[in-house]
Amino acid sequence: DTAVSQTPKYLVTQMGNDKSIKCEQNLGHDTMYWYKQDSKKFLKIMFSYNNKELIINETVPNRFSPKSPDKAHLNLHINSLELGDSAVYFCASSQDRTSGYYNEQFFGPGTRLTVL
Amino acid sequence: AQSVTQLGSHVSVSEGALVLLRCNYSSSVPPYLFWYVQYPNQGLQLLLKYTSAATLVKGINGFEAEFKKSETSFHLTKPSAHMSDAAEYFCAVSDLNDKLIFGTGTRLQVFP
Numbered sequence: 170d171t172a173v174s175q176t177p178k179y180l181v182t183q184m185g186n187d188k189s190i191k192c193e194q195n196l197g198h199d200t201m202y203w204y205k206q207d208s209k210k211f212l213k214i215m216f217s218y219n220n221k222e223l224i225i226n227e228t229v230p231n232r233f234s235p236k237s238p239d240k241a242h243l244n245l246h247i248n249s250l251e252l253g254d255s256a257v258y259f260c261a262s263s264q265d266r267t268s269g270y271y272n273e274q275f276f277g278p279g280t281r282l283t284v285l
Numbered sequence: 286a287q288s289v290t291q292l293g294s295h296v297s298v299s300e301g302a303l304v305l306l307r308c309n310y311s312s313s314v315p316p317y318l319f320w321y322v323q324y325p326n327q328g329l330q331l332l333l334k335y336t337s338a339a340t341l342v343k344g345i346n347g348f349e350a351e352f353k354k355s356e357t358s359f360h361l362t363k364p365s366a367h368m369s370d371a372a373e374y375f376c377a378v379s380d381l382n383d384k385l386i387f388g389t390g391t392r393l394q395v396f397p
Contacts, residue, residue, distance in 0.1 A: 173328075200383065202384070202385075204385075209389075210323075210373055210389070210390045211387070211389055211390070212329075212375065212385075212387040212390075213387070214384045214385065214386075217383065217384060224383075225383075225384050259328060259329065261329075261385075263383065273319075273331060273334060274331075274385060275331075276321075276328040276329040276330070277328055278327060278328040279327070279328050
């Protein structure tokens with residue numbers, strides 16, 4: 170059983186298009202995240218949601234909009250795609266720290282986005 | 286602000302040799318520290334974590350790391366490298382907002 174799943178695995182698109190990446194976790198976690206890994210393998214957090222509420226919003230362009238329909242899903246919508254958006258995007262989830270658990274994060278397999 | 290520094294973007298060892306991947310952290314509060322491994326074209330997998338319990342932490346696949354507050358270090362070691370250990374390794378620290386702050390990664394190559 171896949172704990173954190175993402176679709177699609179690969180996404181190739183033209184500049185200016187709008188695209189979405191979906192993420193689902195079946196771990197019963199309260200918190201979900203989006204990370205971006207650039208071509209040099211550097212990983213940086215973009216957003217986190219706790220029980221559908223936005224908690225962390227790093228300095229990410231407004232073209233990126235996360236949406237959490239329920240606590241098991243966190244989708245990432247990107248408008249007007251640019252060349253610099255090409256990267257691998259990872260979704261992750263963790264139990265809420267307030268529950269007493271430390272915040273071990275479980276990562277999805279990643280979505281490789283290529284903007285042409 | 287919290288941060289981690291991984292010394293050495295590439296480390297090469299022979300199969301059977303000791304693996305040592307270095308990580309130093311900066312944190313104004315007691316940190317949670319993590320090592321993740323990323324195999325080619327895959328997501329990140331947690332190797333081990335330090336959460337203020339024992340300073341010597343044992344993880345999966347024979348890896349371990351020691352938290353040394355005096356040196357602000359959390360180096361990852363494995364006594365004997367295996368070919369299957371070849372991957373990218375990331376050290377990370379968690380801040381009060383539960384976000385992971387990653388180092389720049391160390392690529393481990395294992396030669397036969």
